[in-house]
Amino acid sequence: MLRVAPILLAIVIGLVMYRFSVWRTHRDLDTKSTELADPKLKALTDRLAGSLELARIPVYIYEIDPVNGLAAPDGRIFITRGFYRKYQNGDVTGEELASVIAHELGHVALGHSRRRMIDFSGQNALRTVLVMLLGRFIPFVGIWIANMLTQMLAAGLSRNDEYEADAYAAALLTKAGFGVEPQKSLFRKLEELTQNRAGMSPAWLMSHPKTDQRIEALEKLEARWQS
Secondary structure, three states: OOOOHHHHHHHHHHHHHHHHHHHHHHHHHHHOEEEOOOHHHHHHHHHHHHHOOOOOOOEEEEOOOOOOEEEOOOOOEEEEHHHHHHHHOOOOOHHHHHHHHHHHHHHHHOOHHHHHHHHHHHHHHHHHHHHHHHHHHOOOHHHHHHHHHHHHHHHHHHHHHHHHHHHHHHHHHHHOOOOOHHHHHHHHHHHHHHOOOHHHOOHHHOOOOOHHHHHHHHHHHHHHHHO
């Protein structure tokens, strides 16, 4: 029982940390966001809504500069001010921004937020087990290895979520008449837009798949649907 106690404690701590993170995120989003009011983009999101048999899809502007889209744990969809500014400047098309919204809808529809809570707690428990095992045989270094292995697992799970959300978005965009080209064209711009240097991190530690791998996955879906 004493050996199991640290693992149970790690699970509880993971749940508490996740809940606190959700609360803090909600509070930040509530204070720093307003609903998007852009007639041209609304016409595009209405096409997505029609394909989902919804009256409309509310989208919110999150007042931060980094280029990003996100789905809040409560299901709301956000585009950052920095991303919207790229659209206003002509760096991103309305269809490309709609593909981001479709991707975030995928995270909501596929329950990735709920899954992330379970994953986070499980990873916390796994880290505790690895620290107990490895720390016994290789002190100090064992803790570093445990953290690295857990980080690799978390990154792999996150990449899988991104592929799933990409596939959902591709299906939704195709049904709405956009096709997957807006997704692919946005991916080709993504590193420049976000000023991300993917090559600086090992692939197995990246939370998102590499751009060429995401495009390749979309093209495989296209080929399957057209056959």
